[in-house]
Amino acid sequence: MNRAQQEAYRRDYAQAKKEGKPFFPYAIYKDHIVAILVFAGIIGMAIWQRVPVGPPVYTATSTFEPRPEWYFFFLFQMLKIFKNQNALVPVIMATFLVPNILMVLLVGTPFIDRRAERRISKRPFALSVAILVFIGMAWLTYQGETGATPTSGGAVTFTGITPGSSAAAGQTVFDTEGCTSCHMLKGAGGQVGPNLTTVGTKNLGVDWFVRHTKCPSCVTPGSQMPPFAGLTPTQLQDLGTFLNGLGTTYK
Amino acid sequence: MSTTDIGPKGPVGQVGGAVVDHIDHRTGAKTGLTWFLKRNIPGETSWFQTLGFAAMAVFGLQAVTGIVLAMYYKPDPASAYSSIQHITNDVTWGWLVRGMHKWGASAMIILVFLHMARVFIFGSYKYPRELTWVTGALLLVMVMFMGLTGYLLVWDQRAYWATVVAMNITASAPIVGPYIADVLRAGTNFNSETLARFYSIHMLVIPGGIATFIGLHLFLVSKLGIAEPPWSKRATRARRAEEASARAAARERQPQGRREVSVEPAPQSVTAEAGQ
Ligand code: HEM
Numbered sequence: 001m002n003r004a005q006q007e008a009y010r011r012d013y014a015q016a017k018k019e020g021k022p023f024f025p026y027a028i029y030k031d032h033i034v035a036i037l038v039f040a041g042i043i044g045m046a047i048w049q050r051v052p053v054g055p056p057v058y059t060a061t062s063t064f065e066p067r068p069e070w071y072f073f074f075l076f077q078m079l080k081i082f083k084n085q086n087a088l089v090p091v092i093m094a095t096f097l098v099p100n101i102l103m104v105l106l107v108g109t110p111f112i113d114r115r116a117e118r119r120i121s122k123r124p125f126a127l128s129v130a131i132l133v134f135i136g137m138a139w140l141t142y143q144g145e146t147g148a149t150p151t152s153g154g155a156v157t158f159t160g161i162t163p164g165s166s167a168a169a170g171q172t173v174f175d176t177e178g179c180t181s182c183h184m185l186k187g188a189g190g191q192v193g194p195n196l197t198t199v200g201t202k203n204l205g206v207d208w209f210v211r212h213t214k215c216p217s218c219v220t221p222g223s224q225m226p227p228f229a230g231l232t233p234t235q236l237q238d239l240g241t242f243l244n245g246l247g248t249t250y251k
Numbered sequence: 252m253s254t255t256d257i258g259p260k261g262p263v264g265q266v267g268g269a270v271v272d273h274i275d276h277r278t279g280a281k282t283g284l285t286w287f288l289k290r291n292i293p294g295e296t297s298w299f300q301t302l303g304f305a306a307m308a309v310f311g312l313q314a315v316t317g318i319v320l321a322m323y324y325k326p327d328p329a330s331a332y333s334s335i336q337h338i339t340n341d342v343t344w345g346w347l348v349r350g351m352h353k354w355g356a357s358a359m360i361i362l363v364f365l366h367m368a369r370v371f372i373f374g375s376y377k378y379p380r381e382l383t384w385v386t387g388a389l390l391l392v393m394v395m396f397m398g399l400t401g402y403l404l405v406w407d408q409r410a411y412w413a414t415v416v417a418m419n420i421t422a423s424a425p426i427v428g429p430y431i432a433d434v435l436r437a438g439t440n441f442n443s444e445t446l447a448r449f450y451s452i453h454m455l456v457i458p459g460g461i462a463t464f465i466g467l468h469l470f471l472v473s474k475l476g477i478a479e480p481p482w483s484k485r486a487t488r489a490r491r492a493e494e495a496s497a498r499a500a501a502r503e504r505q506p507q508g509r510r511e512v513s514v515e516p517a518p519q520s521v522t523a524e525a526g527q
Contacts, residue, residue, distance in 0.1 A: 005378075012489055015489065017292065017476060022290065023289070023291070023292050024289060026296075028288075030301050034304070035305045038309060041358065042351055042358050043347075049354075053332075053405065054408050056407055056408065057406055057408055068402065069399075071357065071395070072398070072417075107385055109384060109388075114378075118374030120372050130371055130372065224419040226415045
């Protein structure tokens with residue numbers, strides 16, 4: 001908007017105000033009606049849909065999935081799109097470039113769009129952006145909602161693991177340390193990380209799994225898996241034996 | 252509202268009036284409030300322009316229910332989970348307060364996004380309301396952070412691991428990412444201090460920021476006045492008049508002989524309105 005357009009707007013707005021009505025009570029009554037309806041909706045939902053308490057942290061179960069609140073689904077889902085390429089550049093894209101560009105666009109909107117026109121029917125570009133953003137967020141939220149529902153299963157068993165062996169101990173560690181909440185084994189578990197049912201076929205070696213479990217991002221740069229540095233060397237060794245045999249010795 | 256004066260005021264009225272005058276004389280509170288409530292706004296406002304107020308009202312509700320929850324909640328990893336269970340199962344109306352806080356959070360997010368959408372569609376972020384938009388965008392980020400930090404406090408499997416992942420994502424951002432994640436986690440790993448840190452961010456840091464920015468936001472909204480819907484009858488009328496007078500002026504600039512004969516002469520009142 002140039003100086004003349006700004007002055008014209010100020011004049012026009014002053015006129016609108018002069019012909020207008022006082023805020024109290026003409027606008028504030030509408031505000032209160034809507035607020036009361038919203039409050040009623042919140043109380044109604046609180047009564048109708050009781051908020052549960054999930055299982056406590058560190059219980060050995062694979063029937064849940066670590067997912068954020070629904071209003072973060074679109075962010076997580078967006079991240080997954082970039083993340084699935086599994087290289088450093090997409091990671092930086094997803095965690096740094098994309099969010100920062102979006103933030104700058106959000107905060108900067110009034111400084112980017114400086115045209116005087118306010119009617120949406122005369123702002124086709126702005127309208128398209130609004131529709132695209134809405135559809136995009138709705139779609140990503142929907143994907144996050146349905147895409148990764150945890151599939152619960154009974155205790156997963158593998159052939160080739162004898163009770164009391166190192167691999168059997170490794171499987172116990174896997175179940176009790178919460179690995180199942182992010183990883184699937186034979187269709188049971190979470191979907192935050194990759195399915196590990198056949199991870200042994202990658203021929204990475206026991207030592208790789210030991211190092212990876214202690215510090216995932218040291219082995220796979222940018223890895224989003226949390227480190228499990230607190231495990232004992234024996235536990236790590238058992239776990240490594242178990243993982244390294246998955247899909248090859250243990251099926 | 253002293254529209255009709257019927258006789259002398261009673262002693263209560265006199266004392267009350269004196270107290271109000273005393274305070275107003277020193278703070279301007281009454282004058283300010285009267286200005287705020289009695290200021291004119293454009294005649295035609297849309298129902299969509301109530302969404303900001305609704306978001307603010309829900310913020311108030313979150314503050315009240317949050318205070319009640321804080322009376323029972325214990326921010327340490329050993330007892331957080333059981334204190335939530337206690338609130339949900341034992342405390343009178345505890346489940347209701349927790350439910351309202353949880354659903355209120357979702358409602359607030361939805362309202363803030365809808366409010367932003369209406370501001371965008373109405374073009375209300377344009378001159379002179381750019382800074383109102385900027386303070387609003389920062390409010391949006393803070394509201395999202397409330398959701399993130401509050402989620403962990405329940406300390407159940409889902410929330411715990413989801414937050415672990417979120418912090419690892421933060422840490423994978425280049426340059427500042429690891430530092431931000433370390434500050435949020437109170438260390439390079441999720442640990443027992445992390446919960447207390449999230450608790451204080453959720454209870455003190457962000458609510459303070461939101462309250463401050465709602466104050467700024469509202470100051471700007473009332474100082475600049477709420478925008479008029481661009482398709483309101485008055486705006487359309489003014490725009491037509493403007494266009495008519497522009498056409499008339501263009502005609503004036505034409506040499507005498509080539510002027511078209513105007514079919515409908517611009518009415519005097521309209522040109523005056525547009526030209527003032
Ligand atoms: C905690 C969140 C927020 C609260 C409590 C809030 C509150 C309000 C209120 C009460 C109004 C008065 C008019 C109305 O209700 O529509 C308003 C106007 C406005 N808001 Fe917000 N808002 C919030 C977030 C946002 C966001 C995220 C944006 C955009 C990025 C934004 C941009 C604006 C603008 C530009 C106006 C002026 C509109 C006009 O004058 O017509 N606000 N806000």
